[in-house]
Amino acid sequence: MEQILLSLLIWLPILGGVAVILIGNSSLALARWASIFIAVVVFIMSIKLYTGFDNSTYMMQFVEQTQWISFFNINYHIGVDGISMPLIILTTFSTVLIIIAGWEVIKKQNAHYMAAFLMMEGLIIGVFSSLDAILFYVFWEASLIPMLLIIGIWGGDNRVYAAIKFFLYTFLGSVCMLIALIYMYNKSGSFSILNMHNLGITATEQAWIFWAFFIAFAVKVPMFPVHTWLPDAHVQAPTGGSVILAAIMLKMGGYGFLRFSLPITPDASLEFSNIIIILSLIAIIYIAFIALVQRDMKKLIAYSSISHMGFVTLGIFALFLAYKPNSAEAALLGLNGAMVQMISHGFISAAMFFIVGVLYDRLHSREIATYGGVINSMPKFTGFAVLFAMANAGLPATSGFVGEFMVILGVLQANIWYAVLAAITLILGAAYTLWMVKRVFFGAITNNEVKTLQDINTREFFILAILALAVLIMGIYPQPVIETINISVENLLQQALNSKL
Amino acid sequence: MINNFQFDISSLLFVIPEIFLLSATIAILILNLFLTKNKQLVYYLTQLVLLVTGLLCFNLIGETKAIIFGGSFILDDIALIFKIFIIASTMVAMTYSRHYLITHSLFVGEYFVLILLSLLGMMVMVSGYSLLTMYLGLEILSLSLYTLIAIARDRTIAIEAALKYFILGSISSGLLLYGMSMIYGVTGSINIIEIAEFVANTGIKSNLLVINFSLVFLVIAIAFKLGAVPFHMWVPDVYQGSPTSVTMFISTVPKMAVIAILIRLLTDGLEYMHIYWSDLLIVLALLSIAIGAVVALKQTNIKRMLAYSTISHIGFVILGFVTGVISGYAASVFYILVYILTSLAAFGIIILFNKKGFEADKIIDYKGFSKHSPWFALMMLIVMLSMAGIPPFIGFYSKFFILQQVVAEGYVFVAIFAVVFAVISSYYYLQIIKFMYFDQSEKTAIFSAPMDIKIVVSINAVLILIVGLFPDFWIELSRSLF
Incomplete structure (x- = not known):
């Protein structure tokens, strides 16, 4: 099974999704159990990726390769390294929670909802494990389709606008990447990503390719100024959609920078790193201010997502400034921090969206003003909410602290002012998150409906408890994650620093 | 040099499909006169004739390339x-047509005879290797098509479309003849x-100006027939005005025959003029891609929308010829094959939705489609995403092939232009998906369509996905033609 483990992880959920739709036509209950079964099996199988993973090499592991489209020398070539493996486990982990979360809440076409998430899981795992550029592109684009339907069918009032905006933004971004990939294929005769890493390209070509990649990945992350689709998409998407969007789809952008931009266009990345860093800092600070004034909880968390993802791009591109010839440590710290931040953000943003989802399911409002004094009727729930809010604000001993701290430490070596600016956000992050918590959970009850709220049931408790555990473990003992990614990140650093000119 | 006066009886072997088709068509035409009650028979006979003609063609596969009748016919x-x-x-x-014709009381024997005749015209076009045979084939095709549109003779909009098509078609035929006569000169x-x-x-050198x-x-005449901008004015009106079954036919099969003429004329005959005609084609291609994408955004009639979408697709097909290399031509042929496969499915689903007195040609008609017929909504979803060029559907690979060739020949900015407009055009495909999936409707549709259409439409649409997952065979096939 080791040889086809990745293929199983990709295709089992996709085919399972088809099966769930078929079962759903006759029995909804059976379809639900089938989808949770598939999701759990896939998650357990993905654990094998971790246990069977060799930490001591940056080489691709669990590799499978067969010819797919011989005319273009396109291969079905998949494999994982330390960068993609944790993201795959994050995907399988989140999907299980989403399936549980959608259990009773989604009234409309429940089986289709589950199936869409299962298919998306498979497609996203495909994105993270593809080693062939066209295979990557196919998964990358195909993953838009279930997301489009999820927002459009199960979303809020303004869902059509949000769904189409989401789709067009990402589509426009990725076609530019496609042209860049084709250009490199015409140069080298191969779509293999690993070959592209070693492909010699001139400075001008690198600049063009870099910006083509940048458009694709920046939209996905999303970076300032192409972030405007995200608040719309998040606000309108159902809880599960927001979770997968924040926890995983945004990571596809960060992953793209690591897998494509840095190794393929190292010189251009160096040349333009300042622009990217400044855009990241704008995202971190300016977007945090925007988050502060939001009245809609989901919008607030969406903006906070953008702000936190700013740390990822900051950590990635600060490596060029942080790197000193005699010590790569600072650069490495920043890169590792970016990876940790991606994973940690996956947990925290998922948890935050679940929190809003729990409230929304009860009162059908996302407005902060609707609530107040929720702690009186939902004490257990409030406990979780405060924990995740603290994590979102970057409290030490939660995962939110680790990534951001590493990035800031790395950036500190590069430029102290950048670090100061980034660190300001820790305050801003605390401000908007805690202020929201204060207004929603504490204070006097202003709305009579809040009095009648039921505290979380077992299903919701289970989801939040698992996420709380993940956030705490990552916060207290991040070592296993860092060990997993470290060698691959070191290799990536080498690739990024080796000039191709 | 080919001897123009030699006639070898064995060369008839290569035109057996055409001879059979012509004889069978005439036989059906006569039979139709005597059939008063059971007109359905004509339909089944037509399908049988098509099948036999196809098999006869299939039988010729593997024969070496033959140029017969004094160089005017190529196999x-x-x-x-x-x-x-x-x-x-x-x-x-x-x-697909049968259901449409029955529900809208257009089921007459002549319809099928005309289809067979236009098919004959297309087969002559495809095999034409002299200017005269090409023109002959084109006229057989065009005259049959004009009549086919007017077959709904009590609809003014159809008559208008037929007349428009006839007048503009005649002009373009005239242009073609004029160009041919100068070449001859x-x-x-x-x-x-x-x-x-x-x-x-x-x-x-000495004749550059005239050539x-x-x-x-x-090129203008071919652009007219393909419906490339700026010679596209007839396309939306004809698509909208024609009975849907005729629109489906016009928008798919004849394009392929015209592409064959384009291949013969430009890439075989005037190969050395490539630098000149590629400049002409690139303008046509870019304009078609842009206008087709932008104007379609505001359409409310699905047939009109598909007309503009066709224009945009034709732009991509022409782009493949701009490259001037055989793999570029292969990309164009692959694109047109894919286009026909997808377009057939799109019209098939529209026709499936037809009822007595209900044309299903407004985009609004598809509101809430996914509620009352989830399976066919899914099929339409596949078709629309494939047209938009989203993987893993086959429409992606056809665009990819063209773009790859275009970039390989150094037209990087042309490729960027094309993909940006491809993104714009994806908006109106999404609109259909939006109406089908995101909107609610109280109306429920009852399908009166027979089982055979349903099965064929499903196979057709599922093929778009399956070929998309394994496109190798079709790409190799298109490549092997050149």
Whole structure:
């Protein structure tokens, strides 16, 4: 099974999704159990990726390769390294929670909802494990389709606008990447990503390719100024959609920078790193201010997502400034921090969206003003909410602290002012998150409906408890994650620093 | 040099499909006179004739390339594969048409006879290797099509469409003849081989102006027939005005025959003029892609929308020829095959939705489609995403192939232009998905369509996905033609 483990992880959920739709036509209950079964099996199988993973090499592991489209020398070539493996486990982990979360809440076409998430899981795992550029592109684009339907069918009032905006933004971004990939294929005769890493390209070509990649990945992350689709998409998407969007789809952008931009266009990345860093800092600070004034909880968390993802791009591109010839440590710290931040953000943003989802399911409002004094009727729930809010604000001993701290430490070596600016956000992050918590959970009850709220049931408790555990473990003992990614990140650093000119 | 006066009886072997088709068509026409009650028989006979003609063509696969009748008829891989595809697509189109014709009381025997005649015209076009045979085939096709549109003679909009098509079609035929006569004037021959030899050997310097002049006319005429911008004005009106079954036919199969003429004329006959005609084509291609994408955004009629979408697709097809390399031509052929497959499915689903007195041609008609017929909504979703060029559907690979060739020949900005407009055009495909999936509707539709259409439409649409997952065979096939 080791040889086809990745293929199983990709295709089992996709085919399972088809099966769930078929079962759903006759029995909804059976379809639900089938989808949770598939999701759990896939998650357990993905654990094998971790246990069977060799930490001591940056080489691709669990590799499978067969010819797919011989005319273009396109291969079905998949494999994982330390960068993609944790993201795959994050995907399988989140999907299980989403399936549980959608259990009773989604009234409309429940089986289709589950199936869409299962298919998306498979497609996203495909994105993270593809080693062939066209295979990557196919998964990358195909993953838009279930997301489009999820927002459009199960979303809020303004869902059509949000769904189409989401789709067009990402589509426009990725076609530019496609042209860049084709250009490199015409140069080298191969779509293999690993070959592209070693492909010699001139400075001008690198600049063009870099910006083509940048458009694709920046939209996905999303970076300032192409972030405007995200608040719309998040606000309108159902809880599960927001979770997968924040926890995983945004990571596809960060992953793209690591897998494509840095190794393929190292010189251009160096040349333009300042622009990217400044855009990241704008995202971190300016977007945090925007988050502060939001009245809609989901919008607030969406903006906070953008702000936190700013740390990822900051950590990635600060490596060029942080790197000193005699010590790569600072650069490495920043890169590792970016990876940790991606994973940690996956947990925290998922948890935050679940929190809003729990409230929304009860009162059908996302407005902060609707609530107040929720702690009186939902004490257990409030406990979780405060924990995740603290994590979102970057409290030490939660995962939110680790990534951001590493990035800031790395950036500190590069430029102290950048670090100061980034660190300001820790305050801003605390401000908007805690202020929201204060207004929603504490204070006097202003709305009579809040009095009648039921505290979380077992299903919701289970989801939040698992996420709380993940956030705490990552916060207290991040070592296993860092060990997993470290060698691959070191290799990536080498690739990024080796000039191709 | 080919001896023009030699006639070998064995060369008839290569035109057996055409001879059979012509005889069978006439037989059906006569039979139709005597059939008063059971008109359904004509339909089944037509399908049978199509099948036999297809098999006869299939039988010729593997024969070596033959140029017969004094160099005016060619039978090579392109001709055979094109013919087989044209026949197969016609069969599928006929299957869909039957339901439409019955529900809208247009079921007459002449309809099928005209389809068979236009098919004959297309087969002659595909095999035409002299200017005259090409023109002959084109006229057989066009005249049948004008009549086909007017077959709904009590609909003013159809008559308008037929007239419009007839007048503009005649003009373009005139342009084609004019261009051909100038080519003849310069080269002294109407045979593609001899024209090619003349251009290659004699050099084009002394006659450059005349050849260029005629080239413009030829390209315009072809652009007219393909519906490329700025010669696209007839396309939306004809698409909207024609009965949907005729629209489906016009928008798919004849495009392939015209592409065959384009291949023969430009890439075989005037190969050495590539730098000149590629400049003409690039303008056509870019304008078509842009106008097709932008104007479609505001359409409320799905047939009109598909008309603009066709224009945009044709732009991509022409882009493949701009490259001037054989793999670029292969990309174009692959694109047109994919386009026909997808377009047939789109119209098939529209026709499936037809009822007595209900044309299902407004985009609004598809509101809440996914609620009352989830399966066919899914099929339409596949079709629309494939047209938008989203993987893993086949429409992605056809665009990819074209773009790859275009970038390989150094037209990077052309490729960027094309993909940006591809993104814009994806908006109106998304609109259909939006109406089907995101909107609610109280109305429930009851399908009156027979089972055979449902099955064929499903196979057709699922093929878009399956070929998309394993496109290798089709890409290799298109590549092997050149």
